[in-house]
Amino acid sequence: MHIQEEYSERHVLSLTVSNEAGILARIAGLFTARGYNIDSLTVADITPDHAISRITIVTSGPPKVIDQIIAQLDRLVPVHKVTDLTDNGPFVERELALVKVAGVGEDRIEALRLADVFRAKVVDTTIESFIFEITGTTDKIDNFVALMRQIGLVEVGRTGVVGLIRGKEPN
Amino acid sequence: MAEKSGADILVECLIDLGVEVVFGYPGGAVLPIYDALFNHPKIRHVLVRHEQGATHMAEGYARSTGKPGVVLVTSGPGATNAVTGITDALMDSIPMVVITGQVPTQLIGTDAFQEADTVGITRHCTKHNYLVKSPNKLASVIHEAFHIATTGRPGPVVIDIPKNVQIATAPYEKPETFEHASYRPQTKADPAAIASAVEMLAAARRPIFYTGGGVINSGPEASTLLREIAALTGAPVTSTLMGLGAYPASAPQWVGMLGMHGTYEANWAMNKADLIVCVGARFDDRVTGRLDAFAPNAKKIHIDIDRSSINKTVEVDLPVIADVASALTDMIALWKDRGHKAADLSEWWARIDGWRARNCLAYPDSHEEIMPQEAIAQLYKASRSAKDVIITTEVGQHQMWAAQHFGFDEPNKWLTSGGLGTMGYGFPAAIGAQVGNPDSLVVCVAGDASIQMNIQEMGTATQYRLPVKIFILNNEYMGMVRQWQELTYESRYSNSYSDSLPDFVKLAEAYGWTGIRIEGPQELEAGIRQMIDTPGPVIVDCRVAKLSNCFPMIPSGAAHTEMLLDPSQVEGIMSDEAKALV
Ligand SMILES: Cc1ncc(C[n+]2csc(CCOP(=O)(O)OP(=O)(O)O)c2C)c(N)n1
Numbered sequence: 001m002h003i004q005e006e007y008s009e010r011h012v013l014s015l016t017v018s019n020e021a022g023i024l025a026r027i028a029g030l031f032t033a034r035g036y037n038i039d040s041l042t043v044a045d046i047t048p049d050h051a052i053s054r055i056t057i058v059t060s061g062p063p064k065v066i067d068q069i070i071a072q073l074d075r076l077v078p079v080h081k082v083t084d085l086t087d088n089g090p091f092v093e094r095e096l097a098l099v100k101v102a103g104v105g106e107d108r109i110e111a112l113r114l115a116d117v118f119r120a121k122v123v124d125t126t127i128e129s130f131i132f133e134i135t136g137t138t139d140k141i142d143n144f145v146a147l148m149r150q151i152g153l154v155e156v157g158r159t160g161v162v163g164l165i166r167g168k169e170p171n
Numbered sequence: 172m173a174e175k176s177g178a179d180i181l182v183e184c185l186i187d188l189g190v191e192v193v194f195g196y197p198g199g200a201v202l203p204i205y206d207a208l209f210n211h212p213k214i215r216h217v218l219v220r221h222e223q224g225a226t227h228m229a230e231g232y233a234r235s236t237g238k239p240g241v242v243l244v245t246s247g248p249g250a251t252n253a254v255t256g257i258t259d260a261l262m263d264s265i266p267m268v269v270i271t272g273q274v275p276t277q278l279i280g281t282d283a284f285q286e287a288d289t290v291g292i293t294r295h296c297t298k299h300n301y302l303v304k305s306p307n308k309l310a311s312v313i314h315e316a317f318h319i320a321t322t323g324r325p326g327p328v329v330i331d332i333p334k335n336v337q338i339a340t341a342p343y344e345k346p347e348t349f350e351h352a353s354y355r356p357q358t359k360a361d362p363a364a365i366a367s368a369v370e371m372l373a374a375a376r377r378p379i380f381y382t383g384g385g386v387i388n389s390g391p392e393a394s395t396l397l398r399e400i401a402a403l404t405g406a407p408v409t410s411t412l413m414g415l416g417a418y419p420a421s422a423p424q425w426v427g428m429l430g431m432h433g434t435y436e437a438n439w440a441m442n443k444a445d446l447i448v449c450v451g452a453r454f455d456d457r458v459t460g461r462l463d464a465f466a467p468n469a470k471k472i473h474i475d476i477d478r479s480s481i482n483k484t485v486e487v488d489l490p491v492i493a494d495v496a497s498a499l500t501d502m503i504a505l506w507k508d509r510g511h512k513a514a515d516l517s518e519w520w521a522r523i524d525g526w527r528a529r530n531c532l533a534y535p536d537s538h539e540e541i542m543p544q545e546a547i548a549q550l551y552k553a554s555r556s557a558k559d560v561i562i563t564t565e566v567g568q569h570q571m572w573a574a575q576h577f578g579f580d581e582p583n584k585w586l587t588s589g590g591l592g593t594m595g596y597g598f599p600a601a602i603g604a605q606v607g608n609p610d611s612l613v614v615c616v617a618g619d620a621s622i623q624m625n626i627q628e629m630g631t632a633t634q635y636r637l638p639v640k641i642f643i644l645n646n647e648y649m650g651m652v653r654q655w656q657e658l659t660y661e662s663r664y665s666n667s668y669s670d671s672l673p674d675f676v677k678l679a680e681a682y683g684w685t686g687i688r689i690e691g692p693q694e695l696e697a698g699i700r701q702m703i704d705t706p707g708p709v710i711v712d713c714r715v716a717k718l719s720n721c722f723p724m725i726p727s728g729a730a731h732t733e734m735l736l737d738p739s740q741v742e743g744i745m746s747d748e749a750k751a752l753v
Contacts (some may be wrong), residue, residue: 017353026294
């Protein structure tokens with residue numbers, strides 16, 4: 001007997017939650033307990049009184065599972081609202097990465113040239129290295145990192161995705 | 172305002188919330204609370220023998236009275252011992268509040284004596300949980316916890332209170348009613364959904380109501396409304412294990428329980444229906460059998476207060492998110508408003524009667540041995556003389572036989588561990604039910620293996636003079652395990668024989684109970700009568716046929732239509748795919 005895998009799609013979920021102890025563990029634990037995937041998770045408080053946080057989760061699964069994830073998140077007591085950005089019309093998603101690249105000579109020039117194409121900023125430099133700051137979609141960052149790998153990637157730090165619905169509506 | 176200690180605030184809150192009974196067990200981290208409860212005039216404390224017992228007692232109390240069950244245990248081992256019962260309450264949606272002691276705040280995280288990360292451990296087996304780090308927060312948390320445990324889809328809530336918070340002081344005022352910032356369960360259905368539901372019901376020619384524990388959780392009114400809508404539409408009614416009693420088993424429209432050990436007629440009706448109205452049930456795998464063969468021709472309406480139950484395992488055509496009583500009230504009103512009459516379902520009923528004629532619950536007669544089904548049937552017959560009967564069960568064959576052969580006509584009279592299937596539930600649940608219903612006849616139908624899982628609670632029943640009855644169907648096996656081994660593993664009975672059983676009659680005597688042994692069919696009726704007529708607690712060791720199997724049975728991985736009705740259909744082997752299913 002073999003275990004079969006199911007087709008899955010990527011969704012960006014945006015949650016507002018009460019900013020209380022254990023909230024992250026509650027959410028991360030829900031994903032592990034029910035066998036859902038987390039590709040990335042970001043969290044920060046977003047109100048002046050620090051009472052509410054926004055959590056952005058990138059997950060993947062069959063449509064039915066995505067629907068369950070939303071319902072399960074919505075059911076947690078400290079969760080105010082769950083929005084599936086992927087399913088709710090156009091939205092903006094961004095991720096920030098710091099990318100450290102080492103190289104001399106031709107490599108150095110090529111790194112700078114590519115950074116320019118990707119609109120990455122140099123935030124630190126030594127004779128033999130750069131740290132680039134790049135924002136964009138996950139895809140864009142993946143591509144940039146893949147190119148830098150060929151030149152001399154040392155390491156990467158990524159924030160994970162944040163997202164908002166386009167237009168004047170709240171998430 | 173005069174300040175009170177955290178322990179006194181807790182007790183004050185419990186009184187304000189109408190709590191009358193707490194099931195608990197003391198220890199270092201809850202000593203201040205125990206001191207506040209010392210000789211308390213309003214709150215009765217039932218001292219258990221093991222914390223798991225306390226949780227199931229609270230469940231039994233809650234399920235039989237409709238009030239939340241309250242548990243009080245110490246930190247560390249006290250809290251971890253409560254985890255099984257908490258999980259059980261989560262799976263079966265039982266309102267329960269568990270108060271756990273914790274080491275003082277300054278010791279949290281230091282591996283202090285009897286420290287356990289109780290909120291961490293119980294995070295995913297509670298509806299919600301709290302660690303309260305200040306006595307100022309205690310009152311609002313306790314009131315909120317009861318609100319969350321008892322509203323929406325009910326469930327267990329844990330409040331972890333460090334010892335120093337129990338001793339430190341703060342002002343206490345009964346909190347005003349509050350709007351929770353984020354927790355607002357939807358209880359009233361969308362009118363458009365109600366309208367579609369009514370039209371679908373009016374148009375159906377082969378409808379069936381598939382009801383569950385949600386009807387019982389919604390309160391007795393929901394059961395009354397279920398009867399009304401069933402009468403208005405003339406549709407057959409089936410129920411899950413958890414929903415038994417919401418619709419009377421004596422009513423002509425009742426087709427019996429559905430699912431793995433459900434009736435032939437209920438499962439075939441589900442398979443051939445053109446409309447399934449699921450009322451407070453959740454398409455559990457024990458109910459659906461093989462998913463791709465489940466009710467292939469039916470449109471499905473799902474009434475549930477928990478949105479996450481919708482489309483979880485079975486995709487439905489119409490979700491109705493609401494409290495059962497509220498949704499049924501709206502549906503009945505609209506049905507009458509629109510002047511709908513019950514459709515002509517005679518063809519449908521003729522088919523159902525055909526399935527009924529298989530008489531699927533029949534069992535072989537025996538003059539030598541007591542058939543376990545017969546023991547339940549006799550218990551049912553004899554207990555009808557009692558004013559009010561509450562049946563609890565352990566887990567195994569006896570549980571299924573009780574569900575099949577005992578008829579329940581009222582809600583809150585049948586207490587069983589459905590979702591988690593917890594052996595050790597039934598006896599403490601019976602104690603809890605007896606505490607909440609002192610004048611009822613409370614019987615725990617048990618197996619010889621399950622009863623040993625919380626048998627220590629005999630002392631609790633003795634101490635509080637609770638006249639519970641334990642009716643053991645003693646087959647000297649973990650019968651349900653043995654049955655699966657017979658069906659799946661060519662009768663290799665690996666570790667399923669109950670060796671070294673105690674002498675249950677002597678055990679009864681040791682605890683000051685009455686012990687009765689029933690050894691043959693001719694002793695059955697008198698033995699049961701003696702049990703019922705004995706005023707105090709009784710253990711009955713009823714020796715039944717050792718190798719009986721529970722039929723009908725839908726083997727795991729099979730469709731409703733592939734039900735086994737008797738031993739001749741058993742092959743004794745299964746494919747790996749079927750073996751891999753639970
Ligand atoms: C705590 C726990 N452990 C194990 C099981 C698995 N299990 C299900 S039924 C059963 C046997 C029950 O035997 P018994 O109580 O004698 O009842 P019978 O089936 O013979 O009526 C077992 C071991 C369980 N349900 N719960």
